[in-house]
Protein backbone atom coordinates (compact mmCIF):
# COMPACT_ATOMS: atom_id res chain seq x y z
CA UNK A 1 0.00 0.00 0.00
CA UNK A 2 1.31 3.42 -0.92
CA UNK A 3 2.14 5.75 1.94
CA UNK A 4 -0.70 8.11 2.65
CA UNK A 5 -0.24 11.57 1.27
CA UNK A 6 -0.28 14.22 3.94
CA UNK A 7 -3.71 15.81 3.91
CA UNK A 8 -2.40 19.25 4.68
CA UNK A 9 0.71 20.64 2.97
CA UNK A 10 3.25 22.43 5.14
CA UNK A 11 1.58 25.62 6.24
CA UNK A 12 3.44 28.86 5.69
CA UNK A 13 2.77 32.10 7.44
CA UNK A 14 2.15 33.65 3.99
CA UNK A 15 -1.32 34.70 5.03
CA UNK A 16 -0.40 35.89 8.52
CA UNK A 17 -1.88 39.33 9.13
CA UNK A 18 1.51 40.79 10.08
CA UNK A 19 2.97 39.89 6.66
CA UNK A 20 0.13 41.71 4.88
CA UNK A 21 0.37 44.55 7.39
CA UNK A 22 4.11 44.96 6.70
CA UNK A 23 3.64 45.02 2.90
CA UNK A 24 0.72 47.45 3.01
CA UNK A 25 2.39 49.70 5.57
CA UNK A 26 5.68 50.10 3.67
CA UNK A 27 3.98 50.44 0.26
CA UNK A 28 1.82 53.25 1.60
CA UNK A 29 4.56 54.94 3.62
CA UNK A 30 7.16 54.93 0.82
CA UNK A 31 5.23 57.53 -1.18
CA UNK A 32 4.58 59.68 1.88
CA UNK A 33 8.25 59.57 2.89
CA UNK A 34 9.40 60.48 -0.62
CA UNK A 35 7.21 63.59 -0.44
CA UNK A 36 9.26 64.91 2.51
CA UNK A 37 11.86 67.40 1.25
CA UNK A 38 15.50 66.37 1.71
CA UNK A 39 16.19 69.36 3.99
CA UNK A 40 13.26 68.54 6.30
CA UNK A 41 14.31 64.88 6.47
CA UNK A 42 17.77 65.97 7.65
CA UNK A 43 16.71 68.19 10.59
CA UNK A 44 17.68 66.98 14.05
CA UNK A 45 14.99 68.41 16.39
CA UNK A 46 17.41 68.55 19.33
CA UNK A 47 21.01 67.55 20.01
CA UNK A 48 21.19 63.77 20.28
CA UNK A 49 17.77 63.30 18.62
CA UNK A 50 17.55 61.46 15.33
CA UNK A 51 16.53 63.24 12.12
CA UNK A 52 13.88 61.56 9.94
CA UNK A 53 16.75 60.26 7.78
CA UNK A 54 18.30 58.69 10.88
CA UNK A 55 14.97 57.18 11.98
CA UNK A 56 14.65 55.49 8.57
CA UNK A 57 18.35 54.50 8.84
CA UNK A 58 17.57 52.89 12.20
CA UNK A 59 14.71 50.98 10.52
CA UNK A 60 17.14 49.76 7.84
CA UNK A 61 19.39 48.45 10.65
CA UNK A 62 16.35 46.78 12.20
CA UNK A 63 15.47 45.20 8.82
CA UNK A 64 19.01 43.88 8.26
CA UNK A 65 19.29 42.35 11.73
CA UNK A 66 15.83 40.83 11.71
CA UNK A 67 16.15 39.54 8.15
CA UNK A 68 19.06 37.41 9.41
CA UNK A 69 17.26 36.39 12.60
CA UNK A 70 14.09 35.29 10.77
CA UNK A 71 16.12 33.12 8.37
CA UNK A 72 18.47 31.68 11.03
CA UNK A 73 15.61 30.78 13.38
CA UNK A 74 14.70 27.63 11.45
CA UNK A 75 18.09 26.05 12.21
CA UNK A 76 18.14 27.07 15.88
CA UNK A 77 16.41 25.42 18.77
CA UNK A 78 16.23 28.69 20.68
CA UNK A 79 15.42 32.33 19.99
CA UNK A 80 18.71 33.79 21.19
CA UNK A 81 20.03 36.41 18.75
CA UNK A 82 22.81 38.97 18.68
CA UNK A 83 21.76 42.50 19.62
CA UNK A 84 23.26 45.80 18.45
CA UNK A 85 23.87 49.30 19.78
CA UNK A 86 21.22 51.35 17.97
CA UNK A 87 22.66 54.86 18.34
CA UNK A 88 26.19 53.73 17.55
CA UNK A 89 25.00 51.94 14.41
CA UNK A 90 23.13 55.03 13.18
CA UNK A 91 26.15 57.27 13.84
CA UNK A 92 28.67 54.85 12.32
CA UNK A 93 26.84 54.70 8.99
CA UNK A 94 26.35 58.45 8.54
CA UNK A 95 22.74 58.12 7.40
CA UNK A 96 22.59 61.93 7.45
CA UNK A 97 24.78 62.04 4.34
CA UNK A 98 22.81 59.49 2.29
CA UNK A 99 20.52 60.96 -0.41
CA UNK A 100 16.95 60.81 0.96
CA UNK A 101 15.46 59.12 -2.08
CA UNK A 102 18.11 56.38 -1.94
CA UNK A 103 17.40 55.81 1.74
CA UNK A 104 13.64 55.50 1.18
CA UNK A 105 14.14 53.08 -1.73
CA UNK A 106 16.48 50.90 0.34
CA UNK A 107 14.07 50.91 3.30
CA UNK A 108 11.05 50.10 1.14
CA UNK A 109 12.72 47.35 -0.92
CA UNK A 110 14.41 45.79 2.10
CA UNK A 111 11.12 45.58 3.96
CA UNK A 112 9.38 44.01 0.97
CA UNK A 113 12.11 41.37 1.19
CA UNK A 114 11.64 40.93 4.95
CA UNK A 115 7.91 40.36 4.24
CA UNK A 116 8.87 37.62 1.74
CA UNK A 117 11.24 36.07 4.31
CA UNK A 118 8.47 36.07 6.94
CA UNK A 119 6.02 34.56 4.48
CA UNK A 120 8.37 31.61 3.85
CA UNK A 121 8.67 30.62 7.52
CA UNK A 122 6.86 27.31 8.03
CA UNK A 123 3.96 27.74 10.42
CA UNK A 124 5.27 25.09 12.84
CA UNK A 125 8.53 27.04 13.16
CA UNK A 126 6.65 30.31 13.67
CA UNK A 127 4.45 28.80 16.39
CA UNK A 128 6.99 26.71 18.28
CA UNK A 129 7.37 27.86 21.88
CA UNK A 130 10.90 28.50 23.09
CA UNK A 131 11.90 28.68 26.72
CA UNK A 132 15.40 29.81 25.74
CA UNK A 133 15.23 33.26 24.17
CA UNK A 134 16.53 36.79 24.72
CA UNK A 135 13.38 38.67 23.73
CA UNK A 136 13.55 40.27 27.16
CA UNK A 137 16.51 42.22 25.67
CA UNK A 138 16.11 42.47 21.89
CA UNK A 139 12.33 42.69 21.29
CA UNK A 140 10.52 46.04 21.02
CA UNK A 141 7.68 44.83 23.27
CA UNK A 142 9.76 42.52 25.41
CA UNK A 143 8.87 39.03 26.64
CA UNK A 144 10.01 38.25 30.21
CA UNK A 145 12.92 35.77 30.29
CA UNK A 146 10.87 33.29 32.34
CA UNK A 147 8.01 33.14 29.79
CA UNK A 148 8.11 31.21 26.50
CA UNK A 149 8.33 33.12 23.22
CA UNK A 150 7.63 32.29 19.57
CA UNK A 151 9.17 33.44 16.31
CA UNK A 152 5.66 34.46 15.23
CA UNK A 153 5.48 36.85 18.16
CA UNK A 154 8.91 38.25 17.29
CA UNK A 155 7.95 38.83 13.64
CA UNK A 156 4.77 40.65 14.68
CA UNK A 157 6.86 42.69 17.13
CA UNK A 158 9.15 43.68 14.22
CA UNK A 159 6.18 45.19 12.37
CA UNK A 160 5.00 46.93 15.55
CA UNK A 161 8.42 48.55 15.99
CA UNK A 162 8.45 49.75 12.37
CA UNK A 163 4.99 51.31 12.73
CA UNK A 164 6.02 52.96 15.99
CA UNK A 165 8.83 54.81 14.20
CA UNK A 166 6.58 55.74 11.27
CA UNK A 167 4.19 57.35 13.77
CA UNK A 168 7.17 59.24 15.15
CA UNK A 169 7.94 60.56 11.63
CA UNK A 170 4.27 61.53 11.12
CA UNK A 171 4.23 63.42 14.44
CA UNK A 172 7.42 65.20 13.46
CA UNK A 173 5.80 66.27 10.17
CA UNK A 174 2.64 67.52 11.85
CA UNK A 175 4.76 69.55 14.23
CA UNK A 176 3.58 67.79 17.38
CA UNK A 177 7.01 66.30 18.15
Ligand code: NI
Pocket residue numbers: 058161165
Ligand atom coordinates in the same frame (compact mmCIF):
# COMPACT_ATOMS: atom_id res chain seq x y z
NI1 NI B 1 13.61 51.66 17.47
